[in-house]
Each structure stands twice: as C-alpha cells, then as structure tokens.
Amino acid sequence: MADAPLQHPDADKLTGMEHEKQYDFQLPEKYFYKSEKGLNARVIEKISYFKGEPQWMLDFRLKALDIAIKKGAPKWGPDLSGLDFDDIYFYIRPQEKQGTTKSWDDIPEEVRNTYQRLGIPEAEQKVLAGVGAQYESEMVYHNLKEEWEKQGVIFLDTDTGLKEHPEIFKEYFATVVPPEDNYYAAVNSAVWSGGSFVYVPAGVEVDVPLQAYFLLNAQQIGQFERTLIIVEPGAKAHYIEGCTAPTYDSDSFHSGVIEIIAKENSNVRYSTIQNWSHNVYNLVTQRAMVYDNASMGWLDGNLGSKVTMKYPSCYLVGPGAHGEVLSIAFAGDGQHQDAGAKVIHAAPNTTSSVVSKSISKGEGTSSYRGLVQIHEGATNAKSNVECDALLLDETSKTNTYPYIEINEKSAHVGHEATVSKLNEEQIFYLQSRGLAEDEAMALIVRGFLEPVAKELPLEYAVELNRLIELEMEGSVG
Amino acid sequence: MSENRLEIRNLHARIEGGAEILKGVDLVVPAGEVHALMGQNGSGKSTLAKVMAGDPSYEITDGDILIDGESILEMEPDERARAGLYLAFQYPVEVPGVSIANFLRLALNARREDDDEIGVMEFYEKLQRAVKELNWDESIIERNLHEGFSGGEKKRSEILQLLVLEPKYAILDETDSGLDVDALKVVSQGVNAARGANFGALVITHYQRLLNYIVPDKVHVMSDGRIITTGEKELAMQLDDKGYDWIKSEVASGAAPA
Numbered sequence: 001m002a003d004a005p006l007q008h009p010d011a012d013k014l015t016g017m018e019h020e021k022q023y024d025f026q027l028p029e030k031y032f033y034k035s036e037k038g039l040n041a042r043v044i045e046k047i048s049y050f051k052g053e054p055q056w057m058l059d060f061r062l063k064a065l066d067i068a069i070k071k072g073a074p075k076w077g078p079d080l081s082g083l084d085f086d087d088i089y090f091y092i093r094p095q096e097k098q099g100t101t102k103s104w105d106d107i108p109e110e111v112r113n114t115y116q117r118l119g120i121p122e123a124e125q126k127v128l129a130g131v132g133a134q135y136e137s138e139m140v141y142h143n144l145k146e147e148w149e150k151q152g153v154i155f156l157d158t159d160t161g162l163k164e165h166p167e168i169f170k171e172y173f174a175t176v177v178p179p180e181d182n183y184y185a186a187v188n189s190a191v192w193s194g195g196s197f198v199y200v201p202a203g204v205e206v207d208v209p210l211q212a213y214f215l216l217n218a219q220q221i222g223q224f225e226r227t228l229i230i231v232e233p234g235a236k237a238h239y240i241e242g243c244t245a246p247t248y249d250s251d252s253f254h255s256g257v258i259e260i261i262a263k264e265n266s267n268v269r270y271s272t273i274q275n276w277s278h279n280v281y282n283l284v285t286q287r288a289m290v291y292d293n294a295s296m297g298w299l300d301g302n303l304g305s306k307v308t309m310k311y312p313s314c315y316l317v318g319p320g321a322h323g324e325v326l327s328i329a330f331a332g333d334g335q336h337q338d339a340g341a342k343v344i345h346a347a348p349n350t351t352s353s354v355v356s357k358s359i360s361k362g363e364g365t366s367s368y369r370g371l372v373q374i375h376e377g378a379t380n381a382k383s384n385v386e387c388d389a390l391l392l393d394e395t396s397k398t399n400t401y402p403y404i405e406i407n408e409k410s411a412h413v414g415h416e417a418t419v420s421k422l423n424e425e426q427i428f429y430l431q432s433r434g435l436a437e438d439e440a441m442a443l444i445v446r447g448f449l450e451p452v453a454k455e456l457p458l459e460y461a462v463e464l465n466r467l468i469e470l471e472m473e474g475s476v477g
Numbered sequence: 478m479s480e481n482r483l484e485i486r487n488l489h490a491r492i493e494g495g496a497e498i499l500k501g502v503d504l505v506v507p508a509g510e511v512h513a514l515m516g517q518n519g520s521g522k523s524t525l526a527k528v529m530a531g532d533p534s535y536e537i538t539d540g541d542i543l544i545d546g547e548s549i550l551e552m553e554p555d556e557r558a559r560a561g562l563y564l565a566f567q568y569p570v571e572v573p574g575v576s577i578a579n580f581l582r583l584a585l586n587a588r589r590e591d592d593d594e595i596g597v598m599e600f601y602e603k604l605q606r607a608v609k610e611l612n613w614d615e616s617i618i619e620r621n622l623h624e625g626f627s628g629g630e631k632k633r634s635e636i637l638q639l640l641v642l643e644p645k646y647a648i649l650d651e652t653d654s655g656l657d658v659d660a661l662k663v664v665s666q667g668v669n670a671a672r673g674a675n676f677g678a679l680v681i682t683h684y685q686r687l688l689n690y691i692v693p694d695k696v697h698v699m700s701d702g703r704i705i706t707t708g709e710k711e712l713a714m715q716l717d718d719k720g721y722d723w724i725k726s727e728v729a730s731g732a733a734p735a
Binding site: 423424425426428429430431432433434435436437439440443444446447448449450451 | 530531532533534553554555557558559563564566569570572573574575580583584585587588621622638642
C-alpha cells in the first residue's frame, strides 16, 4: 500500500460530526510491546512467548499460518485491496503482565476513562452479570459477579481460559471454526489474542447478559480476539459484544472468531453492537453448533467500519434445534457492509429464521449475503428469510445474494426481500406534525429497524438508536 | 383580538413547473370559528390544504399565508406545525415500526423546550382522554402509525392527533370521505370537542353530510382555484340540493355574493 492517506474527502465531517464526543477518543500510544508490522512466524512466536502458552498452542498457530498462506484471501465479496497485511501491527501488548484485573482501578487511567465515557463500569453495576474489556490485543479487565461464579459459571479472557481450564479449552477450541474454514479464520487462528471464554454448567440460567467491550486505539493495528462459549445442556446465556475505535487516516483491521457450542435444550444469545470507526476492516467469523432442541440467536448490529464481512451462522446439528439471525447494517458514506447469515439444517425438525435490515446512505453500499442449506434427511426443516433494504438517497446502493440449497423434499423454505427508498410523503407527514426533517428521517429509520431493535435489551436498544441518529446526522440536504 | 386568525391572501400556487392550480385564494378563518370549504373535484381544495401545510412539491408564486398576523410562507412544514397549524390528511401515510404513542410523544415534545419534555403520566392521561373521546380502544396507541389501518381508522387517527397536539388552527382535508355514518359521528364528535375560543378550523368537504355534525360558522365555495362565494351554513344545504353549476351561475349573475 502506498503512503497516500486513505482519507475520504469528507473525513472531517465523518470524524467531527458523525462521532459524538463519547466515541471521539485518541489516547497516546503507550505499550509494553508492539510487534513488527506484517504477519510471519516471528510475530507468532513472540505472541506465544509473551503469553507463556503451551507448546500445542504455538504449533496450532504456526500450522494456521501455513493454512492461511496456502489459502490466500478470498476473491469474492467487497473490495479489500486497501487492506495490506504488511502495514498492520498484528500484536500490541498494552502492559507487561499477562492476565486481567477485577478492579477498574488497576487499569491505566486513560484507558479506564475511555471505558467510563462509554458507560461500561456503570452498566456493569446495573444490568450485567459480568464484563470483559479488551484494549488492543489483550483483555485488561474481566469480572464476573459472585452469584454466577458460585454456580460454576466461568467468564474469563480466552488466554486465562486456556491456562486455567485446559481440559475444557482443548476439547472445544477450534472445533466449530477450524483454521481450514476460511482465510480470515486461519489468520485469526495464527495470531489470536484476547476474547472471552465462557462456560455455563448444565441447568444454570444466566438471565442477565455478560458483556465484552473491545477497544482499538493504536493506528494500523490488527485485533484478533477469539471467543469460545460453551453452554451445557439446559443452561442459558446471553453474551453482548460492543466495540469501537478512534478515527485515523490509516486503516486498522479487526478479525475475530467466535465459536459457540449450544448443547441440548440450551438457550444462547449473542448480540453485537459494533461501532468501529470508518477506517476499520471488520472481517469476522461467528458460528454456533446447535444441538437437540437448543435455541441459538445471533443479533448483529453493524454500524461503522470501512468494510464489514460477517455472516453469523447456525449449524443445526441436533433434532429440533432452532437458529435465529437478526441483523442490522448501516452503510454510511464510503462504507461497505456485507453482512448476512448462514443456516445449515443438518437434523430433522430444525427451524430457522433470518431477518436482515440494511440502510444505505450517500456512497454507502450494503449487501445481504445469506445461505440456507437443508441436508438430506433433515426432514420437516423450516426456514424463513426476510431481508429489507432502505436507501436514504439516490447515490446509495444495496445488493442481495441469497443462496438456498435444499436436499430434502419435506423442507419448507421461505424467502422475501424488499428494497425501499426513504419516502418523501412520510417525511412531509411527520414534519407536518412538528418533527424537523432530520428527526422525521431518523424516526422512519428507527421504525424500519424496530422489528430487530425490539429484541435487544432496553439499554442497548437506546444505544442503537443513538448510534443511528449519529450516523444520520448530515443526511438532510 | 382581530389578529387571531388564519389568513390566506391572494394565494397563487402550482406543482413545481406545472400549470397554476391556485389562482388567487383569499380566505380568513378567525380563531373560535369553524369554516367549511366546499367545491368539486379539481377545484383546488386539497392543493390549498397541502400548500398551507408546506408540501414541498408545490411552488407558491404569489400571495401570503398568515397565522395571527405572522407570515408562515418561509417556514418549513415542521415550523408551521409548531406555530400552531395542523393538517388532517386526506390520505394519511403509514410509518411502519413507529407506535402512535411514541410518535405523538415526539411530536408534542417537538413543540416544547429541550429541558421541558412532557411527563410520562401527563402524556398518557392526555392520550387516553383523546382515545376515549373517539370511542376507541386503548390498545390503539401501541399500534404502529396507520400500519394495517382501515381507511376509517386512519381518519380517526388524524383526529386523535389533533386532540392530542391541540393546534390553534386545523385544516381537515376531506376527513369525511370513505366514512360510514357511525365513523362520521365519532370523527365529528372529536372535532367538536376541539372547538373553543382558541381554535379555528377549515373543514374541506364535497358533501353537506359532514356539516350536519360539524356545524360551520361560514361556508366558502371554491371553483377553479378561487373562492367564488362565501355564505352562512344554509349555503351548504342549497349546494347539496341544487349543485355546483347553480352556485356558479348565481355568482355569475350577481345573485350570490362573489
């Protein structure tokens, strides 16, 4: 990549207006260790060394690097030509010691202040069962309320999970998303760092959410968290992930892998509200194995980022398993949101529902890319896909790529797609009731998203609305 | 007190780039009065309503619209609404995913200062009073704005909004069209509930029928983009009996005041 800054002509507007002060942070770069740029075996060995990992994990990482090199980047999907691995720091270690703290006071003040501005410690007290906070490549804070710890729930950063619970870890790690799965999963497997390790014992219902919050601060950083969630039979968990980064002229890279194992009769939800700045490539693999009569729900809010490629998947491998993917994408000026869902019906009586809502504005593009696959023998499978796109103006674009593969006669599969444009009559109507034009537009957009937003816990629905309003600023013209 | 009125002066308007539809409308609705505006299809009644509310698809080429002596011509539709004007639409739009309750709370707060939002209890009491006035079930406020509403329900919603937002001046654009007698009575009951010294209304209709329930103080007749005559409430009945051609020839012959 040349040195020319990849700055959008409206960069000032994007950074100045569209991100309220809360998200407008840039901390001085102070690190214990910053890797050389680029992806190679030296960097991987350093990562493993600092973490004090067992040999098998280093071997796993090096093998994943080989797989990544052999596979090469995918040729389909959005333009990723601006993403140059040789210009990315694959590992930045904020502090010397490995492991997280249970007290916000132990976190460097500037970092703590940023989390405070985002309201994380406050939310932790009020509405969450536990919180993890990742800064650059490492988790710096992780805490689970005592009542859950007593019931055997484990909520740790993934590195600590590997150290303290090697048996559980080894049994499940990389079984849902092996490095061979796709190029970015291989890259993540090679350099993964941080993320959450969640284990909920059989029958334990964690009815308030666990949350992890990911911050990128450095320029040209790559963040590769690895989250592993195991929910035993009859148990229940809701995990929420939030993320943000300051805006720089140069690009950053976020490529997480999330693996979920939802055992028999369990109920698992994973919600993401991502608010990356507009210079982040966000390429994430999220997948769940869903066993007999278990229910898995992904709720995916994609705001921000430069390019997002994310297709949360449910592999319905046990009879009666249910999978749900609800997603929202907002593609503002210069952004490309390529999001969707993947549902594999591999057992009888499995059901799935996909609802995707996208909004595009200015030079933004949003695409729905989805796969519904019904295997032979997966009798009476039912799947319904609904994707709705809203265009805010004449220049924005939307695409739909639905793939449906049915190998079972008894399957019921429905697919519905709509594209609508922001309606002048609606705006006039709402204005005639006293709402200013931008308020009217925001209200129409909120209404469009309501079927998905209502599935979020109240605090997050409010947050989502606020983020949408920020993205909408400057839409009136 | 003479300033308290809705006034239209020599108003000329057209669809942007198109032929003139309003060709010099003069009309005054004083606060405290309800006036009827009658006319055939294509006479310009609905255009007048939309132009007053600030519909951006129309262009005003001459004249003025004033609320209590202040011109609203340069105001955006939302500013006109906040200045006290309300249009009950002939064809209210649907806004999916937005509940009536949420929408009306936003609309009310848009009329207030940022630090003076309406209290939740106060709002719901107000909304419930209006719902009762219209013999409606309370659950209506949780439904999305006009989503899946029948034509009659949409009209009722327009009057519900009027009762909650309490404008100074309301224009009702063929609120009676498509209503059966029961719905007509309910809607009229709502409008009559809003009547008072600080409320003026212009009720646009084809038919005299509505005016049995909302008795007007004055009746204006519109034809070809102008008000051709103004009379008392009896004029509406005569129009119903004798038709618009009769009034046109009356005006032409000087038998009715122009």
